[in-house]
Amino acid sequence: MTEQLSTQKAINTALREILADDAKSLVFGEDVGKLGGVFRVTDGLQTEFGAHRVIDTPLAESGILGMAAGLAMAGHRPIPEVQFDGFAYPAMNQIISQIARTNYRSRGATPMQMVLRIPSYGGIRAPELHGESIEATLAHVPGLKVVSPSNPHQAYHLLRRAHEMPDPVMFMEPKSRYWNRGDVDFENPGDLEGSLVAREGEDLTIIAWGAMVARSLEVAELAAEDDVSIEVVDARWLKPLDEDGLVASVAKTGRAVIVHEAPRTAGLGAEIGQLLTERLWGKLEAPVERVTGYDVPTPAGDLEDEYIPSIDRILFGVQRSLEY
Template sequence: MTETLVPQGAVPTAQSLSTQQALNRAMRDILASDPKSLVFGEDVGKLGGVFRVTDGLQAEFGAERVIDTPLAESGILGMAAGLAMAGYRPIPEVQFDGFAYPAMNQLISQIARTNYRTRGTMPMQMVLRIPSYGGIRAPELHGESIESTLAHVPGLKVVSPSNPHQAYHLLRKAHEMPDPVMFMEPKSRYWNRGDVDFDNPGDLAGSLVAHEGEDLTIITWGAMVAKAVEVAELAAEDEVSIEVIDARWLKPLDEEGLVASVAKTGRAVVVHEAPRTAGLGAEIGQLLTERLWGRMQAPVERVTGYDVPTPAGDLEDEYIPGIDRILFGVQRSLEY
């Protein structure tokens, strides 16, 4: 292995971190630089969060800025709305994706609408962190995929990082936005490591080409990006060149980036963990149909979760798209 030598006294701009560590560092940097920022949620303080994403923040910044709340999601998001109205920039956490359901009234009726209804005089500047998706064999309501529910609500932005570098920089970017941002963290990827370049965030807008290819495009996000890249590498052994697009920003979608990739390859497979019906795969498929009618070589394929409640435990291995199911979707598209 070739080792990159750093001059004595110089601080390297890139570090190898897990996604959990990258998010922790992002919040630490936000809290240190912005006194109006607060982190709060269930067990985020003394415990450091269920996934230890907020580990050490309360000890460093105090219990008035990193706050343990009661087990009441409606109260957490109601508190976030009030703080944002008062000029604070809260970073609330909903402990698990499925726990967001009791707070949908606060989210849809207050947080998503206030900036619009006050003509920008009262922005809801907040980042709602949501450990999301399955892959850890958790109990009921601990492995949901609620991105299409959130993306359907006008006034909300939705983003889902797929690696540590994105986790750090997208959280910092989301914190600066005037609109509320739903930050969906793939919980099964918390412990995966990668380089985070603090000085060079790269382009954080729109989608990202995670793997270049010519024959077919896989569009996905979150934890499914790594699986899609693995599929692309396996397909390359059979001389099939697959491009993987990490959509990242699910609201607003990067329409131009998605269309450009599929215009090049002529085929598209959309992969997500959420149920098939009314999932974002349907929205993306319709977008591609509208923009590329007559130019695609096959219909848009979808490889998704099933139209059943998200299962718990070992059954999620059958529910979440795996390598074989994605490869079958690719094969169906190529057979046209």
């Protein structure tokens, strides 16, 4: 069955099914219950499953993730939410010092099965600390998996997949895409491992994730007007990275532009660029280009169009690669 849903509704549907199917699952966070989430992602879940399984927590992210750690140790499968990316910072001690390494510390005796939902990235004119791109920070921590869906179909299926995984998965939802609709094919998830070619092309590969996938697809459409054929790869899994998939696309096109909202320095663009250089040395037609946020705190709403890679900034990156 295929249904057209917004990303927020697709995630809501996945959460509803997980709560129905898995008695060990719990949803909790700030405003997720009575309000249904500030983005309506958990709308109706508390009414349906009760306040003992869909729990409003105090405004204390360290407590939310501490509770998630304890529940996971006791064999539950928590799905906590931090309301915004920047609110993950107060929980970093629980995430890094406990959640990420308890499996390792216990020599595999205590897997920490959980999915942390993080509404992520900018694009909605929100205040400070509501538009952060923390994927590189999370991907740097051994023991965590990091995934970022780009559309409703991916959001639904990747969340269900993440819930089944034995490791803690950081699920980074592109909040600027919550309201965009797309077909969700419930029976046919497609391959959920690794990256995904979102559009095929011959001349150059753009690698992106989250909200930057849709923008890169727009760029590819515009580039076609100029007779430039761009392949867009949705990286999806940021830890572990789909090394073979990313390399395969760039081996075909010979040119790569990596697009992310996060600041440039030590961002995942550097990691992927190094991967491509290692594996494709001598085969690249141009240095790997990066189009990223700047090395500044993510600005508040009125300045975010200057910060987030725009269509023109991505096109400039493409042109730099083409004319090298």
